[in-house]
Structure formats: structure tokens, C-alpha cells
Amino acid sequence: MAIKYLGSKRVLVPVLGDLLAASGAGTALDLFTGTTRVAQEFCRRGARTTAVDLATYSEVLAQCYVELDAAAVDRAEIVDALEHLESLPPVRGYITETFCEASRYFHPKNGVRIDAIREGIDEHYGDSWLRPVLLTSLMEAADAVDSTVGIQMAYLKQWARRASNDLKLKVPELTPCAGKAVRGDATELVHSLPHVDLAYLDPPYNQHRYFTNYHIWETLVRWDAPECYGVACKRIDSRDPATMSVFNRKREMAPALAQTIKSVNADVVMVSFSNEGYVPLEDLVEMCKARGNPVEVLAFDAKRYVGSLIGIYNPSGDKVGKVSHTRNTEYVLLSGEADRIGDMASTVLDRTQQFSRAGSAVS
Ligand SMILES: C[S@@+](CC[C@H](N)C(=O)[O-])C[C@H]1O[C@@H](n2cnc3c(N)ncnc32)[C@H](O)[C@@H]1O
Structure with a gap:
């Protein structure tokens, strides 16, 4: 995936x-x-x-x-960590406020889970080899329930059908x-x-x-809660020449x-x-x-x-x-x-x- x-x-x-x-x-x-x-x-x-x-x-x-x-990796450890993250109580945080309320990239029921899981990754696995695997799983799970046509410069006027599905973390297929x-x-x-x-x-x-087309993934990974602007809620540093x-x-x-x-x-x-x-x-x-x-x-x-x-x-x-x-x-x-x-x-x-x-x- x-x-x-x-x-x-x-x-x-x-x-x-x-x-x-x-x-x-x-x-x-x-x-x-x-x-x-x-x-x-x-x-x-x-x-x-x-x-x-x-x-x-x-x-x-x-x-x-x-x-x-x-x-070289223990798949069972990945499965355990994903189960743990899936069980965390929902949190209304930056993703929910910015990408479910100020805009409509994700259904709020999934936004609160993305917030909780993203917080959980740094809290519980911040220093672990699992961190990039868990972040990848979260990005791919969020992508599967987004309401866009594949770029994040805009979201759909009507919810995409997949947006009402429940966010589900899967084990990335490692190579x-x-x-x-x-x-x-x-x-x-x-x-x-x-x-x-x-x-x-x-x-x-x-x-x-790509920096603006995939600004949500940039923010989800950096987890820096940037100020945002416009209908698409793009990161303020999109205007910075350093990001071009x-x-x-x-x-x-x-x-x-x-x-x-x-x-x-x-x-x-x-x-x-x-x-x-x-x-x-x-x-x-x-x-x-x-x-x-x-x-x-x-x-x-x-x-x-x-x-x-x-x-x-x-x-x-x-x-x-x-x-x-x-x-x-x-x-x-x-x-x-x-x-x-x-x-x-x-x-x-x-x-x-x-x-x-x-x-x-x-x-
Ligand atoms: C056409 S896409 C590559 C798609 C990729 N082959 C795939 O299958 O997913 C171009 C990529 O170049 C990256 N990019 C743009 N400017 C770059 C630069 N100056 N140095 C390194 N990567 C850059 C973008 O972030 C984007 O991911």
C-alpha cells in the first residue's frame, strides 16, 4: 500500500x-x-x-x-504497537481542529483518532525503531479515509464515500x-x-x-502545529522560499x-x-x-x-x-x-x- x-x-x-x-x-x-x-x-x-x-x-x-x-524486524512488535495505538482514547487536537473543523479533509470521528495516535507515537515510541513504521501506518490509514482527489490543495465539497470508513492501522509491508x-x-x-x-x-x-500538495503529511510527520492559511489550511511556511x-x-x-x-x-x-x-x-x-x-x-x-x-x-x-x-x-x-x-x-x-x-x- x-x-x-x-x-x-x-x-x-x-x-x-x-x-x-x-x-x-x-x-x-x-x-x-x-x-x-x-x-x-x-x-x-x-x-x-x-x-x-x-x-x-x-x-x-x-x-x-x-x-x-x-x-531483521519482529513483526509481532509492530502488531502489538498498532493494537496499542488503536486502543488509545480519542483526542480533539490539531488535526481535528484544522483538517476536520476549519476544513473537511477527514471526518471528525477519524480526526480525533489521528490526533490520539499521532500523540501516542511520540509518547510511547519516540525513541523506538518502530517510530517510522507507525508513522507510515498512520499516514497510509489516514490516506485511505481522506476526502480529496489525491492532492491536499483542496478537499471535496461532498464527503468522499471512503471518508466515513473507520480509520484502520495496518502493518506496512516491509521490504x-x-x-x-x-x-x-x-x-x-x-x-x-x-x-x-x-x-x-x-x-x-x-x-x-509537493510541499503544498501534501502539506497534511508534512505536518503529521513534523507534528509542529503550524499556523495555516486559506481554505486549504496550508502551512504558513509554504510561502517561505526555503520550502520551494x-x-x-x-x-x-x-x-x-x-x-x-x-x-x-x-x-x-x-x-x-x-x-x-x-x-x-x-x-x-x-x-x-x-x-x-x-x-x-x-x-x-x-x-x-x-x-x-x-x-x-x-x-x-x-x-x-x-x-x-x-x-x-x-x-x-x-x-x-x-x-x-x-x-x-x-x-x-x-x-x-x-x-x-x-x-x-x-x-
Ligand atoms: C514525481 S515525484 C517522485 C515520485 C516517486 N517516484 C514515486 O513513485 O512516488 C517528485 C519528488 O521530488 C521531490 N523533490 C522536489 N524537489 C526536490 C529536490 N530539490 N530534491 C529532492 N527531492 C525533491 C518531491 O518532494 C517529490 O516527492
């Missing part, structure tokens, strides 16, 4: 996992990890993975799913292979992170800010991305991008070529999960093949040694063609 998230690679996750496996990578970096879905898949494929993001909630998700090794969670700015960290076999970059595509990302600024985004792609210390780099993003595909190809390796471009129909190889660039940078723009396309650009990325591309194309032959539609 994972929270609803703009630009989440839900559909592409198995393909990205196949790409990693075909590359033979034993170490990996997910530089804009968000929900950590992709990093989780890398862990499941046995790669020692580092997951990076600016967001505080994302760091907690990575501490739960990427840092912990499922084989094998202990990795690392890092919170910080990718454009800075990229210069100091250790070498990995494969790095995956899935930056924001446009002006939509260069990737949401149209003019600054392209040079920042170019520099990040060039600097990342990896043998193979995979970059995800959408045809609805700020940067045209041709520019993105140039950014990858600046690493001095051949580049291959895979395109996936975002709804139908059909893949095709739409461009091949030889080591001297000449383009072989035709780029075709289709509606709602997810691109995955591969940069690395020619044979290696060639093997990666053919592996996933075999797989996605099977999907398309069978007529499967996965969305």
Missing part, C-alpha cells in the same frame, strides 16, 4: 524493477523518491538502495520501507535489503552521495509543489536538472519524465548525452502500459530511430555503457510487448 501521490510510478514500478535487474546493479539510488515505491521495488530486487527526497514525510516512508530489512533514507535537496546531495551502479531520477515535472524546489520554477528547472543528471555518480542513469513536463524530450536527451554515454529512450503509454523504443542514440550522439509524441506518455531515458542499456531496453520491451499482445490494460 502507498499513499496517493502525484507522479507516482505505480504502473511503471515492475518495468523499472526489470530495468534494474537487467542492468545487474547491486547498488541503487532513487533521487526523488516520493512514496518510495520505486526504491521499494529496487530493494525487492536485491539492490542496496539509497532513497532521497526533500519531504519530511518521504524520509519517514524511506526509513520504514528502505532502511529496515523485513527479515528486504537494508538501505538508506536521506532527506535533502537532490541538486546539492548529488555531489556528495557515494557511487552507485544505477541511479533513478524522477523529478517534479512542472509547477505543482528549483524543479517547480520553469526557467531554473532545466539547468538544475541538467546539472543533476550530469553530476550523479552512477554507471547507469535512468530518468523518468512526462511529455506534459516543462522540459521537451529532445532537451532531456541532450542532458543525458552530456554524461558522455549513449542514450536510449523508452516511451510508455501512461494508461495502457505499452512500451516502445522510440529513440536510440549512438555514442557519438547521432540519433537513430524516430521520436513519436503521443498523448500522456511517460519517458524513461537510459544512459550508460551501450551493451548494458541495450540489454536493459530489450528486456523490458519483450515484457511490455507481451502485455500489449495480451491486450492487458493496467492503470
